[in-house]
Amino acid sequence: MIERNFEAFRDPDLAKGLITQIRSRSRRPIRLMEVCGTHTVALFRSGVRSLLPDTIGLLSGPGCPVCVTAQGEIDAFVALAQRPDTIVATFGDLLRVPGSGTTLQAAKGEGADVRIVYSAVDALAFARDNPEKEVVFLGVGFETTAPTIAAAIFSARQSGCMNFSIAAAHKTVPAALGALLGRSDLKVDGLLLPGHVSVMIGVAGYRPFFNASQMPSAITGFEPTDLLMGIAELVTQIETGRPRLYNAYPRAVTEGGNPKAMALLEQVFAPADVPWRGLGRIPASGLVLRPEFERFDAFRRFDIQIVDAPEPKGCACGQILTGTRIPPECPLYKTTCSPIHPVGPCMVSSEGTCAAYYRYHQASS
Amino acid sequence: MTFDKITLDHGSGGKVAHALTADLLLPRFGNPTLTPLNDGAVLTLGGQRLAFSTDTFTVDPLFFPGGDIGELAVNGTVNDVAMCGARPLYLSMGLIIEEGFARRDLERILDSMQRAVGAAGVDVVTGDTKVVPRGAADKLFINTSGVGVIPAGISVGAQGARPGDSILISGTMADHGMTILTQREGLSFEGDLRSDTAALNHLVERMLAVCPDIHVLRDPTRGGVGTTLNEIAQQSQTGIRLREADLPVRPAVAGACELLGFDPLYVANEGKLLAFVPADAADAVLRAMQADINGRDASVIGTVVDDHPGRVYMKTRIGGERIVDMLTGEQLPRIC
Numbered sequence: 086m087i088e089r090n091f092e093a094f095r096d097p098d099l100a101k102g103l104i105t106q107i108r109s110r111s112r113r114p115i116r117l118m119e120v121c122g123t124h125t126v127a128l129f130r131s132g133v134r135s136l137l138p139d140t141i142g143l144l145s146g147p148g149c150p151v152c153v154t155a156q157g158e159i160d161a162f163v164a165l166a167q168r169p170d171t172i173v174a175t176f177g178d179l180l181r182v183p184g185s186g187t188t189l190q191a192a193k194g195e196g197a198d199v200r201i202v203y204s205a206v207d208a209l210a211f212a213r214d215n216p217e218k219e220v221v222f223l224g225v226g227f228e229t230t231a232p233t234i235a236a237a238i239f240s241a242r243q244s245g246c247m248n249f250s251i252a253a254a255h256k257t258v259p260a261a262l263g264a265l266l267g268r269s270d271l272k273v274d275g276l277l278l279p280g281h282v283s284v285m286i287g288v289a290g291y292r293p294f295f296n297a298s299q300m301p302s303a304i305t306g307f308e309p310t311d312l313l314m315g316i317a318e319l320v321t322q323i324e325t326g327r328p329r330l331y332n333a334y335p336r337a338v339t340e341g342g343n344p345k346a347m348a349l350l351e352q353v354f355a356p357a358d359v360p361w362r363g364l365g366r367i368p369a370s371g372l373v374l375r376p377e378f379e380r381f382d383a384f385r386r387f388d389i390q391i392v393d394a395p396e397p398k399g400c401a402c403g404q405i406l407t408g409t410r411i412p413p414e415c416p417l418y419k420t421t422c423s424p425i426h427p428v429g430p431c432m433v434s435s436e437g438t439c440a441a442y443y444r445y446h447q448a449s450s
Numbered sequence: 451m452t453f454d455k456i457t458l459d460h461g462s463g464g465k466v467a468h469a470l471t472a473d474l475l476l477p478r479f480g481n482p483t484l485t486p487l488n489d490g491a492v493l494t495l496g497g498q499r500l501a502f503s504t505d506t507f508t509v510d511p512l513f514f515p516g517g518d519i520g521e522l523a524v525n526g527t528v529n530d531v532a533m534c535g536a537r538p539l540y541l542s543m544g545l546i547i548e549e550g551f552a553r554r555d556l557e558r559i560l561d562s563m564q565r566a567v568g569a570a571g572v573d574v575v576t577g578d579t580k581v582v583p584r585g586a587a588d589k590l591f592i593n594t595s596g597v598g599v600i601p602a603g604i605s606v607g608a609q610g611a612r613p614g615d616s617i618l619i620s621g622t623m624a625d626h627g628m629t630i631l632t633q634r635e636g637l638s639f640e641g642d643l644r645s646d647t648a649a650l651n652h653l654v655e656r657m658l659a660v661c662p663d664i665h666v667l668r669d670p671t672r673g674g675v676g677t678t679l680n681e682i683a684q685q686s687q688t689g690i691r692l693r694e695a696d697l698p699v700r701p702a703v704a705g706a707c708e709l710l711g712f713d714p715l716y717v718a719n720e721g722k723l724l725a726f727v728p729a730d731a732a733d734a735v736l737r738a739m740q741a742d743i744n745g746r747d748a749s750v751i752g753t754v755v756d757d758h759p760g761r762v763y764m765k766t767r768i769g770g771e772r773i774v775d776m777l778t779g780e781q782l783p784r785i786c
Binding site: 095097100101104123126129130131132133134135136190191194195203207309310313423424425435436443444445446 | 713770
C-alpha cells in the first residue's frame with residue numbers, strides 16, 4: 086500500500102543524517118533547480134528548505150503543467166468551453182488560469198459546462214453518457230498524463246465514440262530542459278529531475294540531454310529523504326566536479342521507464358513545435374495527434390486556432406519558470422497577484438512556484 | 451477584493467469565503483454579537499446565556515459511507531451550538547426538496563435525522579418544507595438552526611486562546627472531506643474511507659466537566675484544521691505552533707490526499723473538534739476526551755505562543771519548519 090511505504094522515507098533520523106552530510110560537503114554557493122512543481126511544494130511542505138545551509142539556493146523550474154501552458158492555449162480552451170452543446174472536461178487546476186479575457190471557472194459561472202475529471206477515461210464516460218453533446222478533454226501535462234490520454238483515444242476509436250475529442254496541449258520534459266539550458270541568462274549548477282515523468286521516460290529519456298549538457302542531474306522522489314538524497318547527490322557531484330545522471334529514485338524509476346506507456350503515447354501522438362509560457366516556442370517539445378487520429382483533435386474539429394497571445398503585463402511567470410527570478414522579485418507578487426486573483430499561472434496551480442511561495446514562504450515577510 | 455459573480459470558492463470556507471462575509475455581510479448586519487464570527491451567537495436573555503446557530507447543508511452525494519445529508523444537518527448544528535460551550539436543546543429544520551425526489555430517499559434521510567437527534571439528545575421543535583421545480587435545487591437542501599444553554603462559569607470563544615495553551619484535537623483529520631470527494635468522483639482507495647459525522651455535545655460536556663476553563667472550542671469543518679487554527683490565531687492575536695508528527699490522519703485518508711495533491715490540514719471534518727486548554731489541564735481533558743466514543747483518537751497537536759501573533763507555524767516530521775496559511779479557495783486536484 087502506498088501510504089505504508091511512505092513512512093520509511095519520512096524518517097527523522099535518516100533525514101538528520103542526510104542534512105549533516107549535505108552541510109559538511111557543501112562549500113561553495115550553488116543554485117539547484119527543482120524542475121518539477123510537485124518538488125517545489127514538497128520542499129516547502131516537508132521543511133527541507135528550512136534545513137539546508139545558506140550555500141544552497143533552490144530555484145523552481147518549468148515543471149508545472151498548468152504554469153507552462155501558453156496564454157493562447159488557455160484562450161483556445163475557453164473558446165471550446167463557450168461553444169454550445171459542449172462539455173469540457175479538465176483536470177482541476179486549469180480552472181482558475183486566466184486567459185487573455187476570462188477563465189474556465191468564470192466561463193463555467195456564465196453557463197459553460199466545465200467538469201473536473203481525474204483522467205481522460207472519465208471524460209470518455211461523459212461522452213458515452215451524453216451522446217447529444219460534444220465532449221472535449223483538455224489534454225494538459227507531461228509524459229505522465231499523455232499515455233492515459235492516448236489510451237482513452239484508443240478506446241474511443243475502438244468503441245466508435247464520435248462525440249469525444251482532445252484539445253491536446255501536452256509538453257515533453259527533456260526537450261524543455263535542453264532549451265532551458267541553452268539560455269545564456271540561466272545560472273543553475275544542478276538539476277533535481279522530476280520523479281513522476283521519469284517513471285515513464287526512464288533514466289534513458291534524459292541521456293541525450295545529459296550527454297549534451299553535462300549538467301549535474303539527480304532523478305528525485307517526493308518524500309523528505311528522497312529530496313535530501315537528491316540534493317546530497319548534486320552537492321557531491323558539484324563539489325567533486327564530476328557531473329553524472331544519477332537515479333536517486335530507484336524504487337520507482339528504471340533505466341527504460343515504462344515502455345508500454347511510451348509506445349502507446351508514440352502511437353497516438355507525434356512531436357511538434359509548441360509554445361511554452363516563458364520559454365517561447367521549443368522545437369519538438371509538444372505532442373499533437375497523429376494524422377490517423379486527427380478526428381479526435383478538438384482544435385481541428387471545431388476550427389479553433391491557438392493564437393500567440395501576449396502574457397499579462399508585468400507578470401514575471403516567464404522568468405520565474407526559467408529560474409532567473411524568484412516570486413518576491415515580481416512586482417505583481419502579493420500586490421495585484423494572489424491565489425484569489427491570480428494574474429499568471431504560476432500563482433494558480435497549487436504546484437506553481439508563486440502559489441507555493443505565497444502559501445509557504447512568509448517567514449520573513 | 452472585487453468580484454462580479456459568486457464562484458464555488460466563495461463557499462470554500464477559506465480566504466475567499468471570508469472576503470464575502472467581510473465585504474457583503476458584516477457591513478450590513480454587523481453587530482457586537484455577530485461580528486466575532488464564532489460558530490454560534492451567544493445571547494443573554496432574562497439572565498440566561500444562550501447559544502444560537504444556523505447552518506445549511508448541501509452535499510453530493512446525499513448518501514455516503516458513514517452518513518448522509520440528514521445526519522450531517524443535525525450534527526453540524528448541534529456541534530456549532532456545542533462549540534459555544536452550550537448544551538444544545540432545540541433544533542429547527544427546513545427542507546428544500548427538488549420536484550421528483552424519491553419518497554424512499556426522503557424517508558431514509560428523515561430516519562437518519564431522527565436517529566441523530568436521539569443520539570444528540572435534542573428535539574426538533576419547528577420546521578418548514580418547500581418543494582421547488584426540477585432543476586431549481588439539486589435534490590435536497592437542509593437548513594437547521596439550534597439553540598442551547600450555556601452553563602454558568604463557561605466562557606469559550608475563538609478570541610480566548612492564550613499563550614501557553616495546549617491545543618487538542620478529538621481525532622483524525624480529513625475523513626469527511628476525502629470520503630465525499632472520493633465518492634463523488636468514483637475513486638476507490640485501499641482501506642475504507644468513512645465520514646466522521648458525529649454530534650460532539652456529549653464529548654464537550656465531558657471536557658467541560660474536568661476543565662470548565664476551556665478557552666476555545668471549534669469544529670474544523672470547511673477549510674479544515676489549518677484554516678480554523680488560522681482563524682483562532684487571528685481572532686485571539688496569538689501565535690500557534692503545531693507538530694506535524696502529532697497530527698492524526700488515517701493511513702487510507704493520507705494515501706488519498708497524497709494521490710490528489712491535497713493537504714489534510716485543509717480538508718473538511720464533520721465530527722472533530724479543536725480545544726485550547728490551559729497547559730496544566732491538558733492531560734485531564736485529553737483523558738476525558740479519550741473516554742468518549744468521539745474522542746478515542748484525541749491527541750495534543752500544538753501550543754499557543756507569544757511569537758508571530760495571527761500566524762500558524764508547524765515543525766515538520768524531519769525537524770524543519772513551515773508556515774500553515776489559511777486555505778485560499780477550494781483545493782483542486784492537481785494534474786500529475
